[in-house]
Amino acid sequence: MTTTLVPGAVTGVVDADGTPISFEDSRDPGDGRTPIVLVHGTGGSPATHFGYIYPLLATRGRVIAITLADPVGRGAHDLQISDFVDQVAGVMTHALNGERAALVGYSLGAVVTAVVAAKHPDLIHSLTLVCGWAQTDTQQVLRNEVWRGLRVSGADLIKEFSVYSAFGGPFLAARTRDEIQPVIDGVVITPFTDAQMELNRRIDIRDELSRIHAPTVIVGCTYDQMVPVRHQKYLFGAIDNARYTEISSGHAVVFERPAELLRVIEQFTTAPGRYPAGAVIPELKP
Amino acid sequence: MTKATTTPEKTRTLIIGTGFAGLGLSTRMKRGGDNDFLLIDRADDVGGTWRDNTYPGVACDVPSHLYSFSFRLKPNWSRVFAPGGEIWGYLQETARDEGLLPHIRFGAALTSAAWDDASQAWHITTTKGDFICNVLVTAMGHLADAKYPDIPGLTDFSGQLMHSAEWNHDVDFSGKRVAVIGSGASAIQITPGVAETASELVVLQRSAPYVIPRPDRAYTDAEQRAFERSPELMEELRADLFWGMEYNYAQRRAIPSAIAQAYALANGHRTSQVADPVLNAKLTPDYEIGCKRILISNAYYPSLQKENVTLEAAGLERVEGNLVVSTAGNSFEVDVIICATGFEAVEPPFAPLITARGRSLAEHWSDGMMAFSSVTLAGFPNLFIMNGPNTGLGHNSVIFVVESQVEFIIQVLAYMRTQDISVVETRRDAEESYVARVRHRSQGTVWLAGGCTNWYVDPRTNQLTVTWPDYAYAFRESNGTFDVAAFEVA
Numbered sequence: 001m002t003t004t005l006v007p008g009a010v011t012g013v014v015d016a017d018g019t020p021i022s023f024e025d026s027r028d029p030g031d032g033r034t035p036i037v038l039v040h041g042t043g044g045s046p047a048t049h050f051g052y053i054y055p056l057l058a059t060r061g062r063v064i065a066i067t068l069a070d071p072v073g074r075g076a077h078d079l080q081i082s083d084f085v086d087q088v089a090g091v092m093t094h095a096l097n098g099e100r101a102a103l104v105g106y107s108l109g110a111v112v113t114a115v116v117a118a119k120h121p122d123l124i125h126s127l128t129l130v131c132g133w134a135q136t137d138t139q140q141v142l143r144n145e146v147w148r149g150l151r152v153s154g155a156d157l158i159k160e161f162s163v164y165s166a167f168g169g170p171f172l173a174a175r176t177r178d179e180i181q182p183v184i185d186g187v188v189i190t191p192f193t194d195a196q197m198e199l200n201r202r203i204d205i206r207d208e209l210s211r212i213h214a215p216t217v218i219v220g221c222t223y224d225q226m227v228p229v230r231h232q233k234y235l236f237g238a239i240d241n242a243r244y245t246e247i248s249s250g251h252a253v254v255f256e257r258p259a260e261l262l263r264v265i266e267q268f269t270t271a272p273g274r275y276p277a278g279a280v281i282p283e284l285k286p
Numbered sequence: 287m288t289k290a291t292t293t294p295e296k297t298r299t300l301i302i303g304t305g306f307a308g309l310g311l312s313t314r315m316k317r318g319g320d321n322d323f324l325l326i327d328r329a330d331d332v333g334g335t336w337r338d339n340t341y342p343g344v345a346c347d348v349p350s351h352l353y354s355f356s357f358r359l360k361p362n363w364s365r366v367f368a369p370g371g372e373i374w375g376y377l378q379e380t381a382r383d384e385g386l387l388p389h390i391r392f393g394a395a396l397t398s399a400a401w402d403d404a405s406q407a408w409h410i411t412t413t414k415g416d417f418i419c420n421v422l423v424t425a426m427g428h429l430a431d432a433k434y435p436d437i438p439g440l441t442d443f444s445g446q447l448m449h450s451a452e453w454n455h456d457v458d459f460s461g462k463r464v465a466v467i468g469s470g471a472s473a474i475q476i477t478p479g480v481a482e483t484a485s486e487l488v489v490l491q492r493s494a495p496y497v498i499p500r501p502d503r504a505y506t507d508a509e510q511r512a513f514e515r516s517p518e519l520m521e522e523l524r525a526d527l528f529w530g531m532e533y534n535y536a537q538r539r540a541i542p543s544a545i546a547q548a549y550a551l552a553n554g555h556r557t558s559q560v561a562d563p564v565l566n567a568k569l570t571p572d573y574e575i576g577c578k579r580i581l582i583s584n585a586y587y588p589s590l591q592k593e594n595v596t597l598e599a600a601g602l603e604r605v606e607g608n609l610v611v612s613t614a615g616n617s618f619e620v621d622v623i624i625c626a627t628g629f630e631a632v633e634p635p636f637a638p639l640i641t642a643r644g645r646s647l648a649e650h651w652s653d654g655m656m657a658f659s660s661v662t663l664a665g666f667p668n669l670f671i672m673n674g675p676n677t678g679l680g681h682n683s684v685i686f687v688v689e690s691q692v693e694f695i696i697q698v699l700a701y702m703r704t705q706d707i708s709v710v711e712t713r714r715d716a717e718e719s720y721v722a723r724v725r726h727r728s729q730g731t732v733w734l735a736g737g738c739t740n741w742y743v744d745p746r747t748n749q750l751t752v753t754w755p756d757y758a759y760a761f762r763e764s765n766g767t768f769d770v771a772a773f774e775v776a
Contacts, residue, residue: 007542052533055541059730174526248525259532263759284759285356285521286528286686 033061041107133231168223168250215272305334307425328395344370361513401642473626492601577736716772
């Protein structure tokens with residue numbers, strides 16, 4: 001029996017072109033809010049990327065967390081963003097029964113959900129893109145090449161490199177080397193991660209962005225070295241109905257500032273129109 | 287004390303209390319050009335709980351760069367967790383620098399406050415003169431009135447009796463036999479110091495607390511000057527501290543993974559500091575972590591293992607002469623009893639003193655404290671309660687709540703001034719629906735479901751009335767902005 005991240009949640013499986021896609025559905029109707037759908041990023045899962053925010057969001061309303069899967073019968077170099085788009089749309093169509101959802105994507109998941117919003121506007125109530133990007137740039141390609149080189153060489157150092165890239169400088173600097181070791185030990189890399197990293201080199205969804213009309217919030221992270229804020233500012237410009245906000249964190253915002261990310265998601269999904277398109281939403285100053 | 291016979295002093299806004307809440311509100315008012323206010327305080331200095339709590343070792347459990355006003359950042363905090371005296375000094379400095387002292391009437395303890403519809407004013411009597419004001423703000427804290435346990439024989443104790451919040455600095459503990467009653471936040475700060483000097487010390491622990499490490503250290507001169515020269519560093523640190531503490535709300539919400547993390551931290555700390563399995567067992571709490579306040583100390587467990595210290599894992603049953611008798615039947619002969627037994631939080635002592643239309647606040651709250659937006663009440667016009675119902679935080683800095691309430695009240699006062707309004711009164715339905723929302727949100731929190739007795743829950747109704755059952759940011763979201771729709775105005 002599978003343990004769910006939220007007590008009482010149910011798990012489901014949907015077939016996406018021969019690939020079984022699993023998801024967890026908190027199913028708590030809460031206080032009548034729009035259901036939220038979470039899509040994780042590269043090498044992640046609902047447990048690793050949304051282990052904090054998913055159970056908290058589920059205390060207020062229904063949340064569905066999707067686990068992206070390696071398409072059956074594909075080689076690593078054939079993975080396409082459309083595969084993930086079909087997986088997400090498949091789960092939403094199956095689980096939501098026509099109800100529109102607040103779609104939330106993180107990192108590669110943000111790329112996926114942006115395309116879902118462009119291709120399936122009828123599924124979407126609002127769109128939250130966290131650390132997303134439209135087109136892979138040279139800084140990202142170089143990082144990707146170093147990562148791949150370490151991976152091919154079998155060097156254990158790839159874990160340090162992953163943590164060094166993912167976390168913001170201020171976060172790492174505020175901790176001792178020993179305190180970071182468990183994070184490094186926790187890095188898990190699978191063949192599916194390899195496939196996603198290969199896909200990450202080829203992202204270009206610029207043509208899709210003008211077709212997104214749902215209220216959108218773009219979340220950039222100030223110290224993100226993997227998908228620097230210039231990418232989110234591009235999305236902010238490219239998506240008509242978009243707002244922008246920033247969190248003082250690295251790319252690993254789901255670990256560094258999960259409570260702040262929760263606030264952004266909660267406030268936006270509860271009232272997407274609170275700030276007009278084009279607005280820069282200020283970060284809370286405690 | 288003789289009551290002043292002069293005519294009442296008139297002011298637009300009267301604020302009771304000069305702790306963080308009263309000074310924070312009046313600072314914002316004065317900076318905004320509103321000088322028509324007075325503050326009263328029963329003591330002879332500002333500082334609230336930081337003036338009253340002067341026991342050796344007193345400190346705050348929230349880092350000082352967060353436990354301070356966002357609009358008065360202080361670069362030279364000496365430590366991550368500054369000593370209580372330094373926090374008191376910060377408040378004294380605030381009152382002086384912000385020009386508040388001329389507005390303060392010291393030695394004026396509230397004896398009554400009554401709303402008069404005809405004159406649209408609050409009539410206030412105190413131990414030092416009377417006041418008439420249009421708007422009344424109570425800015426007393428949760429931790430203002432010392433609570434002694436109701437124990438047979440305690441008041442007849444033949445030795446020296448004191449409360450942690452009413453410390454007698456004349457008492458020298460050397461060579462004395464001392465009993466500390468309680469094992470909460472004050473007790474664990476008091477115990478290590480007393481253990482150093484007392485000949486014998488017994489700590490009576492009714493219910494063991496969870497204790498986690500205290501990541502304290504001094505700030506270097508270089509760091510303090512960096513804060514001074516680059517003030518944005520203080521804002522960044524403050525935000526880091528705030529979100530780091532917000533993270534822990536997940537524990538209070540009883541999220542399994544968060545609870546597991548909290549247990550690992552607390553149990554690991556206890557195990558690393560307490561080798562003796564018998565003592566360890568006595569120090570192991572019997573309720574869900576977070577149900578009572580989680581305490582932070584590196585010194586408490588070691589102090590309990592000193593030769594001259596005894597942990598009695600039982601409450602105080604009675605006092606006979608100089609004998610302290612525990613509920614387990616053990617007696618200890620002592621010279622000094624220190625009651626570290628907390629404060630009156632669930633039923634604020636000022637509630638019976640405040641009346642409007644023949645009804646006191648205590649009567650309004652006979653089923654527990656409640657208020658719209660945790661700050662105003664139907665039937666009590668122009669009254670604002672700071673640190674009132676559902677304003678405490680179990681996981682973050684209460685100064686953030688205080689500043690949210692300050693902002694709310696500042697907006698009300700500005701609205702009244704610009705719209706020429708003299709009375710604002712909360713609509714009953716607004717109060718009821720707010721209270722229902724808070725009650726609903728409280729369900730499933732560890733304070734209600736954690737299997738302990740705590741001071742956040744009203745024993746009359748088993749409702750969570752002291753603590754805010756959500757993130758701190760959600761408090762500001764819900765209660766930091768005035769919306770006239772919830773009020774009747776005239």
